[in-house]
Amino acid sequence: MDVKQKLASKYDNVAIYTSGFYADPEDELGTRSKLMETLKSLVMNQHADTPFSLQIMTTNGEINVMPLGLLSLDELKTYENERRQKNGLNADDDGIPLVVQFAAHTEKNQVVKKIVGTTQQLFSDFNTQFALIWDVVKADLETNQNLLTTIEQDLIADSADVQKEYLANFKGMDAKTRQDKLGFELKDSDMTHFSAFMADMHEVQAVVLSAASFSKNEIIGDDLFAQVMNDKVSRNTLFWVLDNTFYEILYYFIEKYRTAPNGEKIVKHLHHQKRLLIINMRNDAFQRAQNYLEDAKVKVDMDKYLTDIFVPIAEQLASEVDKFNN
Incomplete structure (x- = not known):
């Protein structure tokens, strides 16, 4: 034999x-x-x-x-x-x-x-x-x-181009037009900072939508959300996607602001904040999933599900960075 x-x-x-x-x-x-x-x-x-x-x-x-x-x-x-x-x-x-x-x-x-x-x-x-x-x-x-660091560097490079576009658009508007478009007053002195924030959110959204696409195509497919959550392998894979997405967003801010004037303090602070943020993320994701399961036949919009979870986390990370930059 x-x-x-x-x-x-x-x-x-x-x-x-x-x-x-x-x-x-x-x-x-x-x-x-x-x-x-x-x-x-x-x-x-x-x-x-x-x-x-x-x-x-x-x-x-x-x-x-x-x-x-x-x-x-x-x-x-x-x-x-x-x-x-x-x-x-x-x-x-x-x-x-x-x-x-x-x-x-x-x-x-x-x-x-x-x-x-x-x-x-x-x-x-x-x-x-x-x-x-x-x-x-x-x-x-x-x-x-x-590999993760390389991916983050690509996102950071893209964010620089996106920031220039936002800044050019804001500078092309008068104060009233900016307020009408944004819903709040954006001073000339704040345009550079706000355009950087918008560029960061643009990259975060790219990460989130990529994770949502993977979830839809590789995990959920033609199944209902309830079926996925009732299957151990599918459920664990979905929550792996959540952790993975969290770290991609966290390391985006870590790598981008590592070279800032207070970069060492920023990186240390973000590492320190990580534990609480990831616990809150998991709890939020689980609670949202439980709410969806109240209707076993519901089809979940994964773009919205992940956006609602991770955009607030990204905004919190940006706020933590601002504490050291201002």
Whole structure:
């Protein structure tokens, strides 16, 4: 029996042991602890030949820890053929390679895979193998964070152009026209600051609408909101989108104002405000979801749902920045 047949006989019609969690980009220690607890639970409650997949959701991608061949048996067959060509027939053994896979949720992303020992070694020498797995996961998390920063820099660059457009429009109006358009008096001395605020809100809206589009197309589809909330996987994915959106907005302000005259104080303050803001966001999102569920047949406008949650948070972040700039 070749390796493909061997794995097919193991994986066909066998339930896959799955688990997952969200990696807070500001809590490396917490992520390491969750990873250790999850893998330890696997080792204590399953066998070494159990098909399993551990998923770590990140701000712009996902990391999977799983046996090679779980998603594609052809991958395992290719690996075995290459190993035999390199080491000869004596390389045969029953160990199934363990792979850590990082997939960025960006256009033209490259899926990166690294083999870290075998599943049997994880079960027989947990501490040694966990250290090796964590080294790879940690590096993937750093790659993910760099990706997040790059995305923020693109938004910041766009905001500079948008600010110029707003400022030019405001300068082209007289005081009365500005008041009629905006509903309040905008002094000449405040135009630069207000145009920067409007540009920031423009970028925030782009992040929010992108998250709403993903939610509609990848999570909800043709289902009702109630169906999504009643399905554990769909519900968890939706709340991952909420956390992800929060961090994209938070890091937009952190990266944009890092180089301001009081940038160090601003960044420190925003980090400090994060804990309360994300708790309030989750509570607000949950309460709004519960209100929608009062009518099980309601179709939720995800653009409005996410906008109502995140625009006030963005306005609060902008207000926190102003405390140091004024």
